[in-house]
Structures are given as structure tokens and as C-alpha cells.
Amino acid sequence: xxxxxxxxxxxxxxxxxxxxxxxxxxxxxxxRVDDLLARDPALRADEAATRALIHDLRELPPEGQAPxxxxxxxxxxxxxxxxxxxxxxxxxxWIVPGMALATAAAIIIVLGVANRAATPGPSTSGSAQxxxxxxxxxxxxxxxxxxxxxxxxxxIVEGELDDDALLDDGWLDDEVAPYDGEPAAIxxxxxxxxxxxxxxxxxxxxxAEQWLDSPRSRRGRS
Amino acid sequence: xxxxxxxxxxxxxxxxxxxxxxxxxxxAFDQIVRRHQQGVWHLVRRYVGREADASDVTxxxxxxxxxxxxxxxxxxxxxxxxYRIAINxxxxxxxxxxxxxPTELADDALTVASPVLAQLMGxxxxxxxxxxxxKLPPKxxxxxxxxxxxxxxxxxxxxxxxxxENTAKVNFHYAVxxxxxxxxxxxxx
Numbered sequence: 001x002x003x004x005x006x007x008x009x010x011x012x013x014x015x016x017x018x019x020x021x022x023x024x025x026x027x028x029x030x031x032r033v034d035d036l037l038a039r040d041p042a043l044r045a046d047e048a049a050t051r052a053l054i055h056d057l058r059e060l061p062p063e064g065q066a067p068x069x070x071x072x073x074x075x076x077x078x079x080x081x082x083x084x085x086x087x088x089x090x091x092x093x094w095i096v097p098g099m100a101l102a103t104a105a106a107i108i109i110v111l112g113v114a115n116r117a118a119t120p121g122p123s124t125s126g127s128a129q130x131x132x133x134x135x136x137x138x139x140x141x142x143x144x145x146x147x148x149x150x151x152x153x154x155x156i157v158e159g160e161l162d163d164d165a166l167l168d169d170g171w172l173d174d175e176v177a178p179y180d181g182e183p184a185a186i187x188x189x190x191x192x193x194x195x196x197x198x199x200x201x202x203x204x205x206x207x208a209e210q211w212l213d214s215p216r217s218r219r220g221r222s
Numbered sequence: 223x224x225x226x227x228x229x230x231x232x233x234x235x236x237x238x239x240x241x242x243x244x245x246x247x248x249x250a251f252d253q254i255v256r257r258h259q260q261g262v263w264h265l266v267r268r269y270v271g272r273e274a275d276a277s278d279v280t281x282x283x284x285x286x287x288x289x290x291x292x293x294x295x296x297x298x299x300x301x302x303x304x305y306r307i308a309i310n311x312x313x314x315x316x317x318x319x320x321x322x323x324p325t326e327l328a329d330d331a332l333t334v335a336s337p338v339l340a341q342l343m344g345x346x347x348x349x350x351x352x353x354x355x356x357k358l359p360p361k362x363x364x365x366x367x368x369x370x371x372x373x374x375x376x377x378x379x380x381x382x383x384x385x386x387e388n389t390a391k392v393n394f395h396y397a398v399x400x401x402x403x404x405x406x407x408x409x410x411x
């Protein structure tokens with residue numbers, strides 16, 4: 001009984017593969033070729049001729065005079081050397097985690113700077129001004145007692161209590177360092193310059209105290 | 223049941239050697255060379271013609287393989303990967319040398335090395351077969367040679383010929399059919 005001609009043609013095209021490597025055909029392909037061979041004597045003749053030809057081809061001696069295989073192996077060994085090369089992706093495999101770490105570090109730094117900038121510091125007007133004077137209360141006794149911490153535009157400068165040059169403008173300009181302690185005592189001084197403080201005598205101070213106690217002064221402050 | 227269990231535990235020796243090489247064992251590459259240098263040499267020999275040139279191209283093939291094996295991901299078999307490199311090296315060699323020696327290849331390709339084997343095979347019959355193979359279309363010739371002379375599976379042939387496994391089987395069929403036609407015509411003369 002003739003089958004589907006198109007399908008038969010496709011199955012016939014598998015004949016050489018069937019002859020030379022039946023195990024490499026799927027079960028379905030094998031069954032279809034078996035089927036065709038069973039009902040087509042001409043195909044069976046083709047199968048026999050194909051088998052004979054493939055056998056002859058496989059029996060052909062290799063071309064050319066074979067070289068000295070040991071010498072060829074040695075020459076290859078010498079040509080490639082002894083060091084096993086590393087694949088490119090192994091050499092670069094730290095790039096991604098390295099970049100991730102660097103990015104994380106950069107983000108932390110940027111956030112830290114932004115956070116510090118957003119912290120409300122003592123008021124500033126014009127150039128660097130002395131706004132607070134604090135005596136640090138942390139740390140061990142002697143050092144805490146002797147240390148002055150001055151807030152300047154959100155930064156801290158430290159000096160000794162008995163330092164005569166403490167209130168010198170030049171000293172204030174020199175040392176500016178971040179401060180992470182807490183001020184224990186605060187007193188405020190205003191004004192653009194501090195020299196006038198030194199010019200005050202007892203009389204001036206008395207007058208100032210009287211003025212501060214006067215009703216006019218109280219009205220102005222309320 | 224037993225067959226499938228057995229095949230499941232079968233390890234491809236080449237894949238194991240490649241893995242050992244990747245982990246830094248230099249000697250594993252020597253074993254790969256020992257296993258495949260003859261196959262590579264015969265494959266290359268069909269392209270370049272002369273034995274000395276085949277040895278040079280074989281060496282070049284393994285040098286490239288040595289550099290690339292650490293990055294070989296195992297998508298194809300090591301053998302078909304090596305043969306692909308060998309074919310590329312041979313084609314590259316042909317491009318560089320075609321103008322220098324245009325006629326030598328064809329003459330040399332038809333020679334049979336061992337007189338004893340040639341006598342056993344019938345030298346004339348062997349020469350006729352080889353001459354018939356030369357007349358095949360390139361794709362059919364490639365598939366036939368890889369299958370018959372290099373003893374590759376249809377899957378490996380397909381990888382090297384850049385086609386599906388089924389196309390490789392069909393090309394093989396038409397190569398054999400065409401050879402029979404060529405040889406049949408000669409018999410008729």
C-alpha cells in the first residue's frame with residue numbers, strides 16, 4: 001500500500017544515516033525507514049548499494065604519510081608553554097563586586113556630607129564668626145577640664161583654657177576640625193570683632209548691667 | 223533501564239580533561255593532544271595537502287585550543303570544538319598559501335601513502351573513490367568526510383557544518399547517492 005509520497009521522500013533521505021548509524025536515528029525515524037524498506041524492493045536494493053559504498057569509503061587508507069606523533073606532541077607542548085592561561089572573565093570577575101563596593105562607599109560618603117550640611121549649626125554671618133564656646137565634658141577628668149571647644153560655622157576648634165591666644169582671630173583661623181563631642185556649657189558672644197571686650201573696664205560693665213536691668217532694655221528683649 | 227542508568231553516569235573523558243585543565247592542571251592538555259592529534263592531522267591534511275603543512279596547521283590548532291580551552295563552556299563536544307578550530311586554521315592557511323601552490327594540493331590529495339594498504343584496497347579503486355569525493359558539492363563533501371573519515375556523530379557533524387542534525391543526515395544521504403551516480407557513470411564507460 002503506497003504511503004504519503006512527500007513523507008516517503010523525507011524518510012528515503014534518511015536511508016544513508018539509517019545504514020551508517022541506525023542508533024543515531026530516533027525510534028520514530030527508524031520505524032518509518034523500516035516501514036519503507038519492508039514495502040519497497042527498489043529501496044532495499046538502494047540500501048545494499050549504499051551499505052557497500054560506505055563500507056568501501058571507510059576502508060580507504062588515510063591520506064598522506066603519517067608524521068612522528070611523539071615529535072608532533074613535543075612540538076605542540078613547546079609551542080604552548082607550561083602556564084595554563086586564565087580565561088578573560090576570571091581576570092575581570094572582581095570588577096563587578098569591586099565597582100559595587102566603590103559605589104556603596106561613594107554613596108555613604110555623599111550621604112554623610114549631605115547629612116552634616118543639613119544639621120543646623122550655630123548662626124553665621126559674614127566670615128567665620130565665633131558663636132559658641134564649649135567646654136568638653138567627655139573623656140577623662142584633667143583633659144576635659146582644660147579643653148575648650150569652639151563652634152565655628154559648624155566645625156569645632158579646640159584649645160587650652162589657659163591659652164592667652166585663645167580668642168585671637170589668627171588662632172581661630174588656624175584650627176578647624178570636625179567635632180563629635182557634646183558641648184557641656186555654652187555662653188554667647190556677639191559682634192563682628194572681639195577686641196572691644198578687652199577695652200571694657202569696671203565702670204562700663206556696671207553701666208551695661210544697669211542698662212540690662214532697665215525697663216527699656218526688657219521691652220526691647222521681649 | 224540499565225542502559226539509561228549506565229549512560230547517565232558515563233563521563234566524557236574530554237570534558238573531564240578540559241575541566242582539569244581549567245582548574246590549572248597543565249598535563250590534562252597533553253592528554254587531549256594525545257587523544258586528538260591524529261584526527262586533527264588527518265582532517266587538516268585533507269585541506270592543506272602536504273604532510274609538513276598539515277603538521278604546522280595541527281600545531282597551530284592546538285596552540286589556539288590551549289589559549290581558548292580555559293574559556294571553553296562545553297556547549298559542543300571538545301572534539302567538535304577542536305575540529306572547528308582545525309578547519310578554521312586550515313582555511314586560513316589555504317587563504318594565505320593558495321596563490322603560492324595552486325596545483326600541488328589536488329595532486330597530493332589523491333596519493334595513497336602506504337603501498338601495502340593501497341594494494342589491499344586496490345589502489346585504482348581508492349583513487350576513483352577519492353576523485354569522486356572531490357566532485358561533491360562542498361557541503362555534502364564536508365559532511366561525508368567528517369562522518370566517514372573522521373568518524374564523527376551526526377550531532378558533531380551538524381555542529382561543524384553549521385546545520386541541524388537532520389540536515390546533516392540528509393546531506394550525507396545525498397552525498398552517498400551522488401557518489402554512487404559518479405562511480406556508476408565511470409563503471410558504464
